[in-house]
Amino acid sequence: MTTTRTARETAETYFTAWEAGDFDTLRGLLAENVDFVGALGTASGAEAALAGLKGLGQVLKKIDVKARVAEGDEVITWFDLCTNVAPPTPTANWMHVDDGKVTRIRVTFDPRALLAGLEAQN
Template sequence: MDTRKLIEAYHLAWTSGDFATARNCLADDLDCRGSMDTFTKADDFIAALTQFRQMVQSVELLQYFYDKTGAALLYEIAIRPLPRGVIRTAEFFTVTGDRISAIRLVFNATALRQAMQA
């Protein structure tokens, strides 16, 4: 699978709640670093993503960039119940073979913590 198809499949899967497909896009030893957490196993990351998805009202993809070994997505996540807020997120991917091997998530952690407490 080419990089663009892999990243699009992953993004569509997690945003629609299809975590089996999302997990299948990830390398077992995924290196994921975000503004709040770090994961070194895909299964641990998917467990956290599954919990987070319960808060998500919608995801709007704003911009994207793909090349042979990576990608970058910029999107906004509306947190439920509205109007808890919108979290703008940049997600950077590294692809090795036919799996996502690394993810870097950049977002305003303070805004997310506030939305989680509301």
């Protein structure tokens, strides 16, 4: 028997996998046509979205979730993005989930400290 995850469960698994660097699990959560728009760029399709997550994953230390709100297929996660190049960055992530797969992601945060930290690292 196959059980489809709820949108909330999908979001929880997404953030747990990303924080752990478990990109196989993360890839399995993304719909082939996932559409990502965020403060650092955009991505169309699962492979492009995964590449972006892997890129930021190189400096990711922790995802400190403050709140998660789910209503139907929509989930908003409010968290501090903790990296080794910048102070914790308050971040809002909204995702839409269809049949256990993430189809749309929108992320917003002030990227200035993170960009400065990435620049200093190079």
